[in-house]
Amino acid sequence: MILAAGFLAGLAVAVGGVLLARRLFPAAVTGEAALPDWTMLRAAVNHDDIAIAVTDRAGRLVCANDLFATWMGGFVTPPGLPLEGRGPDLLKNAGRAAWRDGEGVADDVAIGALRMRAQVTRTGQAEDYLVWRFSALERIDLATEIVRHLDGPAGRTLGQAGVMTALVNAEGRLRVANQAFLLRALGEGETAQYTGRDVAAMLRLDDSGSLYFAREGDRATPVRMLQIPLVPADSNGPMLLAMLDEEMGPADRGTAQAYVETLLSLLPFGLAMVDRDGRFLYMNRAFIRAAGVAEGKTPRYPGDIVVGEDKGALADMIRRHSSGQQVGGDLSIRLAAQSDEPVSIRVVGVRGLGEAAVLLSLKDSSEESRLKRQVAQASKMQAVGQLAGGVAHDFNNILTAVLGSCDLMLMRHTPGDSDYDDIQQIRSNANRAASLTRQLLAFSRQQTLRPQILQLPDVISEVSHLLKRLISDTIQLSVHHGRGLGAVRADPGQLEQVIVNLAVNARDAMPGGGTLTIDTYPVSAAEARLLGNDIMPPADYSALKVSDTGTGIPADVLPKIFEPFFTTKDVGKGTGLGLSTVYGIIKQSSGFIFADSNPGKGTSFTIYLPVHRADGDAPVVPVPPVKPKKSQWGTGTILLVEDEDMVRAVAERALTRAGYTVVTASQGEEGLERFAQMEKVDLIISDVVMPTMDGPAMVRALRAKRPDLPVLFMSGYAEEQLRHSIDIDDVAFLPKPFSVAQLAEATSVALDEAARRASHDG
Template sequence: MSRVDLALVGGLALLSVALLFWATGSGALAAGFLAGIAIAVAGILLVRRLFPASAGGEAALPDWTMLRAAVNHDDVAIAVTDRGGRLVCANDLFATWMGGFVTPPGLPLDGRGGELLKNAGRAAWRDGEGHVDDIAVGPLQLQAQVTRTGQAEDYLVWRFAALERLDLANEVMRHLDGPAGRTLGQAGIMAALVSAEGRLRTANPAFLLRAFDESDQAHYAGRDVAAMLRLDDAGTLTFAREGDRATPVRMLQIPLAPADGHGPLLLAMLDEEMGPADRGTAQTYVETLLSLLPFGLALVDRDGRFLYMNRAFIRAAGIGANRTPRYPGDLVVGEDKGPLADMIRRHSSGQQVGGDLSIRLIGQGDDPVSMRVVGVRGLGEAAVLLSLKDSSEESRLKRQVAQASKMQAVGQLAGGVAHDFNNILTAVLGACDLMLMRHTPGDSDYDDIQQIRSNANRAASLTRQLLAFSRQQTLRPQILQLPDVISEVSHLLKRLIGDTIQLIVHHGRGLGAVRADPGQLEQVIINLAVNARDAMAGAGTLTIETYPVSAADVRQMGNEFMPPADYSALKVSDTGSGIPADVLPKIFEPFFTTKDVGKGTGLGLSTVYGIIKQSAGFIFADSRPGETSFTIYLPVHRADHDVPAVPAPPAKPKKSQWGTGTILLVEDEDMVRAVAERALTRAGYSVVTASQGEEGLERFAGMEKIDLIVSDVVMPTMDGPAMVRAMRAKRPTLPILFMSGYAEEQLRQSIDIADVAFLPKPFSVAQLAEAVSAALDDAAHRAGRG
């Protein structure tokens, strides 16, 4: 407010006071009015001083110039957008890469880049952060990170960084063509890049000057390097173009692809006639060149001592700051010192040959690494070049593949053993049932027969475990919740583990439903609990936990076997003595047990492994002294994608063990065929037998009436399904009952025959009679509907 304005306001205020005094005649009232006006004017002046108005007379808008200057970055493009999708700010590099200040995610990206970036933005609004690993803007390869920020989290910060993909051969080519190549030439080093086929790709001027005439130096690419050099009988290496007066040279070969030894080579050559001082300077330049390479290289003299190690070699060998090895043998375990020293001695003669040796480094466990030993010439004291390759990951993968192959082979063996064993048990159980029909409780032989039958049933339980391990058992999956399964089995667990072991059950929130066989899942929990009880020696704590595992959690785990997805986890932990590290990789193998003889079959954990794998899940064991845990991951069931679960079969009414009709029995095992024939004849059926498929067809052709075919599946010459197809070609409605020692689920996948019943071995006489009665009833029911 100017002085003129203040004078005007003051005059008007005095005039108002005078008029008020003239109208009222009250001096006090006039004085009070004057004081009020003075206070109001003073308040306005104070507000104006504290909060001056903007130059435009309006509220100042945010100035993003300072923010833009702050986010300017040499190698990261940055942009900021608000909740409304508007571009708030971006740095200059963003505008350069994107062709202007374009609002993310609508950037000029190639392929599906725009869709991937949009999904990352949505993830950032939802989870706070989103990523895209590989997108392209023309030739530029980028990775993007999107972060939600701001006090009210109303902004997204988009960061774009270029992907670095190092092509070592191209980098060397670029340096040799530039100042680095000229610098090496000034130091007396002739350098060239040679392809795996021995063709020249590029070279520094010093090499070109010695190898080519002036007219050929512009057209050298693709020429054979071997033709440029000459090696006489004395081992002297020279340039062929220089003829008889050529100066001998020493050559160092540096492989740029040490993984397979067939990649491009970097050749470094020095004149042989250089003095000791010059030779030391040249070696310094070579060491400088080696230090730039990304794989481990070291130079060793003829006495086997280290002359030089580059940084990559130091990292790969695990050499600490306070550890300076003098010999290569100082890096390896005692058993490998001798072979390494012998190999270095063989290659120290200067012949340019090489070999690989698998060694184990001190402090890096038993995982071997591959060391390449190459003889070199022309570097003074240096006689051997060592290159170190870390092959621990490769060795680990080889072990895992070997373990998986072994488990698969043992599984196939277990399935075959279970089939043959089931045939034997069928005969044993059938013979026991037939003998029990002639004996009553109290007879001298009755208890012995019962004992034989009980042991046969125990053996049948072992065959079911073998089938579970080989993932050939029949599963009846249902949609279920893990806490419900644990609740059903918890009362049995308390009796199994005893009163001295505490059982703790804890369920996490948000568990997804899984698709599994509840009976088999209960068997898994019981087996793990029994193992935990034995490990705790009668006292301790058994903990069972369930919790959800998201796809993001799986990615953080970094497990290469589990695909990222949502899982429901079941963890069984105990406070026992733990599993030794050398035993842990073997615990899921069949018949492997650490228990005393007679106290374990070695099939418990292998059965658990088979059930979980057949249910599309994963199981991992972790152990340390005082705590062992088994964690099971079952995929969360998605009703809109998965195959509908097989509902629990309804309880069928018990069939009669007596009947009438003509049955053709085809079975290649004599003992099984004899027991089945006696059992069916006793039940009232007329039975015709055959020992294999072709004989069964002959019997079928000679019979006027057949009510049912009872046949084994796997038989020599002609199997059961082939025989049945030939019979069904003549009688399409012929009832069929297959019996086999293999699992029903496995057989139904390979048998494409409709309306067939299945009876798994081993079976009792009563089970055979009931299965035959049920098959005849089903056939009569189908005929009635037809």
């Protein structure tokens, strides 16, 4: 009845506010609008259960009540409120609906723990205002309510009754406490800044098992403590502690042990109590988690949590320290749940804790170990990636010269010539080497990607004909596409290479035949969160899964499959770059890839690519049609700047043969000198990385004299890697290695693009 009455009262006030708003927007008098009294409207809409704001058609905040400012953290203009998740979009859509239809609703928006329903109404004499109403949904956060009450009159009332109360978080640190608790635990001058302090340090137990506040010393009054969990007992959450002065004398042994267990449960590190017979009496949650104890399988003895080789050493150490001497020692052991890494366990003898004779301390180092492995792996991959990029650059310069020389020689030889086949063989091997350098760049995530907005089924459809030729007749290809797949942003050519590499690996794993299955399906943010993967943030993904029914991957090999040059194939049958290339392409496309294998039953690789969200829900952009090749002949004067003699010589011969006048320079400063001596320059073709003065620095100096100068950069490094140094507008890029035909075509395209820009500017 009280809630209903409050709701009706709030509704009546809100309706009254709307009516008053309408009165404050009268029709224009003698051509001028009367000035509304916003202070009167603000006083009318000011109540405790509905947050209200008014905005005009220009999007300005003209009025809001105090509750709106409290909930929103100030007088913020809707819909730009500090909402969580999809709240801003929902509120924006509600505002648009209100302008269009007169009313809009956002059912569930949140700021922190506060969940609200937003109702937006168009109003005013000319209907040029929006009234935004926010009402709290009935979702009670017990911990938040306790914080509010303990810090107010309820906490003072409990203190007057002699009840000392505190709310602690899962790590045993104070969130809030009443003054009675703070004065006993901290003293008069320490109660101002208490949030986050360790509760266990404020309490102590004597030899008889009585509980005291540590700061009160020997003349302290014993207290009795009650613990009230705010979440299920098996969950890790906040706890309410209530303490009363002990009037019944010292606590018995059972109560003392209960106090000890309560204190141990509050500590953030793993602790366990062991009796004189070497049996567990108690383990806190941190110890269970650190020891990797499975749910429902509580061990009886400490030796049950370690590997067989360490059982004797741990038992001997516990026996030595159970005599009652308060000394301790450390022992390196291997846990049965994670036997690959040793951990340190501390054994301490204790007295005065009832049946407990030994305390075991175990640090949960699983997360630390995992982070160390990830950092080591990332560092190794980065180092090898940098090496791979440098090697690829040098190889690309060599291959450019080899391919160019072969092309020039082929122009002088015809099929049937005795040298023609040899030249073709050299060229074919050079192309194979160029493919290897592209794999190196892909692994090191330095390749040049041409991302497009596309759908995964379209990519698989394009590559499926090739897959049928790659796999043998004994392997069946099965493709399944899920509904509701979102578009992704990736390079279609590189994505096809990923699918082909995975399919070839699957084929090799099924020498006797089997089934190769390719699935695509959507993964929502909620489903991604349920996967429980730390490195993949919750978001909407389009998933691509490639599975086989082959021999599978052994468990000891699975963590290494994405490492460069790691292969299980025979010598000469694999470079070890296939899966590392796949990994590099997916990571460079902002995606994630995971492998799962069951030896003897098959392997599956699952790729998650984030769904592309375009402004205004832009449609998927189809792959543009292939443009006809440009002519390899042209006219004009070109300044060619290249520090590698063999590359410069081949490029000069190729361009001269194509009809261009070519002036060469071996580095940037010489290029500036040659440019100053030339009467006319139609195009600059320059390497990027050169000694003394690099290509971009030279081009900036030339563009200062001639802003419209056309430029074509070429480099053995990938454009992605050089993007920070090539911060110059209107330049083309040609990756090495390139053929004579590719150089001539790129030159023609650059000149045509410069002519188009000149005519457009003119």
